[in-house]
Amino acid sequence: MLTVLVADDEKSMREFLEIMLSREGYDVVTTASAEEAIEVVTSRSIDLVITDINMPKATGMAVLKSSMEFDPEVPVIMITAFGSADTAVEAMKMGAYDYITKPFKVDEIKLVVSKALERRRDKEEIRRLKEEVVQSYSLGDLLGRSEQMVNIFRLIKKVAVSNSTVLITGESGTGKELVAKAIHYLSNRKDRPIISINCGAMPEQLLESEMFGYQKGAFTGANADKKGLLEVSDGGTFFxxxxxxxxISVQVKMLRVLQEREFKRVGGVKDIKVDIRVIAATNQNLEKLIEDGLFREDLYYRLNIIPIHIPPLRERREDIPLLVNRFVEKFVVSNAKAGMSISNDAMRLLENYHWRGNVRELENVIERAIVLATGTRIEPENLPDEIKLSGVDIRNGTMTIPDEGVDLEEMLSGLEKEYLTKALEAAGGKKKQAAKLVKLSFRSFRYKLAKYGIGGSSGDGEDE
Ligand SMILES: Nc1ncnc2c1ncn2[C@@H]1O[C@H](COP(=O)(O)OP(=O)(O)OP(=O)(O)O)[C@@H](O)[C@H]1O
Ligand SMILES: [Mg+2]
Structure with missing residues (x-):
């Protein structure tokens, strides 16, 4: 329950406000003087102060001042007499939330009070979220301490309580599915299922009947009515x-689901209504797909209500140690290698690698390293060549030949791949520029990219 302090030397005004605010569900404390009010604001937790400006001895301004000093987040509303605009302005300058002029209407004060408290609740909520995130650097199964991830955590918490459609974008392995789950489990739909369907994983007809269900006889083999996953997720979240x-056929039907929460089963005539929250995810550039006529623009706008973009791991390297330690802990347990840790050298390599497969790739590398490590620490030699080599400074001759020998071919191509990728990154994806950085002709640079499958399959036209 929120507590409101009313300070007014006029008894009728105190009583009026007390009755009215109690009816609104607030806990009301009243005082007849500024001195008493100051005592209250500096000694107990108050959510809102309403004070008359004109009181004998100390005035409402003194109450405002004390309250601001004690807790600047508590809104203070001043009551002014008609014609004392100057003092009101002065109070606002000092930080008062608002003022109302006597005589005022009930609705007027109700509105000001509820607005002030709403703002206070928001501020409070944001502060609490910040603290929570900072303490643990995690949200559900998601870990992250980079500014980008902490902001994503905040956004997740905010949107979870709403029903708005969310579109999660990010490269493969950045944690899109984990974000979707976090939203679901923080929402009030958490006791109902989150059902996911992967649109890329099955042929069109199957996808449709899986999603929308079918009517008996809709096609050969449809021997009975079947509910689709949309129906199964009723009350929950559809990922x-x-x-x-x-x-496209599924896109058209999905559009209707988003607009009306309604669809028909395959072969069915009846409209089926569902109460679902939709979360979509993609690692593709939907705007580009729209241009190419592969994605419907209207569906895009319906999905992109709340966009959440997860940046690639290489753009938030502060998260790497946190993730590494979590994965080490996890795989140490599943491989019964208690007490295992990671050496500083290995950690440094992991922190500097470009992680094209993002968190998933990092997770796999750690699992493999734990299996391979013979001692109690993960060392650089337990990491794949590509990563190991990314830290080799050839000019300084820090290369050593391990006892088991090296596969020179593989090493060199790993190194080549690494340089090509770094050059592309440095050139902001512009291939021509990147080719110059590694002193290759554009033609052979492009050939090598294709050979290693780097930088997507399409040649960037504007560059050629
Ligand atoms: N921030 C994170 N904290 C902890 N684990 C993470 C994080 N991000 C991703 N992971 C882990 O990385 C793996 C990949 O995550 P997820 O499947 O959510 O990625 P995705 O973006 O959906 O990838 P794809 O596009 O390939 O489907 C999972 O094992 C997940 O647990
Ligand atoms: Mg995924």
Whole structure:
């Protein structure tokens, strides 16, 4: 329950406000003087102060001052007499939330009070979220301490309570599915299922009947009515994964689901209503797909109500140690290698690698390293060549030949791959520029990219 302090030397005004605010569900404390009010604001937790400006001896301004000093987040509303605009302005300058002029209407004060408290609640909530996130650097199964991830955590908490459609974008392995789950489990739908469907994983007809269900006789083999996953997720969350891969026919039907929460089963005539929250995810550039006529623009706008973009791991390297330690802990347990840790050298390599497969790739590398490590620490030699080599400074001759020998071919191509990727990164994805950085002709640079499958398959036209 929120507590409101009313300070007014006029008894009738105190009583009026007390009755009215109690009726609104607030806990009301009243005082007849500024001195008493100051005592209250500096000794107990108050959510809102309403004070008359004109009181004998100390005035409302003194109450305002004390309250601001004690807790600047508590809104203070001043009551002024008609014609004392100057003092009101002065109070606002000092930090008063608002003022109302006597005589005022009930609705007027109700509105000001509820607005002030709403703002206070928001501020309070944001502060609490910040603290929570900072303490643990995690949200559900998601870990992250980078500014980008902490902001994503905040956004997740905010949107979880709403029913708004969310579109999660990010490269493969950045944690899109984990974000979708976090939203679901923080929402009030958490006791109902989150159902996901991967639009890229099955042929069109199957995808449709899986999603929307079918009517008996809709096609050969449809021997009975069957509920689709949309119906199964009723009351819960529907996770529309790899949405960029959805065939147009499914996109059209999905649009209707988003607009009306309604659809028909395959072969059915009846409209089926569902109460679902939709979350979609993709690692593709939907705007580009729209341009190419592969994705419906209207569906895009319906999905992109609340966009959450997860940046690639290489753009938030502060998260790497946190993730590494979590994965070490996890795989140490599953491989019964208690007490295992990671050496500083190995950690440094992991922190500097470019992680094209993002968190998933990092997780796999750690699992493999734990299996391979013979001692109690993960060392650089337990990491894949590509990563190991990314830290080798050839000019300083820090290379050593391990007892088991090296596969020179593999090493060199790993190194080449590494340099090509770094050059592309440095050139902001512009291939021509990147080619110059590694002193290759554009032609052979492009050939090598294709050979290693780097930088997507399409040649960037504007560059050529
Ligand atoms: N911030 C994170 N904290 C902890 N684990 C993470 C984080 N991000 C991703 N992971 C882990 O990385 C793996 C990949 O995550 P997820 O499946 O959510 O990625 P995705 O973006 O959906 O990838 P794809 O596009 O390939 O489907 C999972 O094992 C997940 O647990
Ligand atoms: Mg995924």
């Amino acid at each position: 529309f994964d790899e949405v960029g891969e959805a065939p």
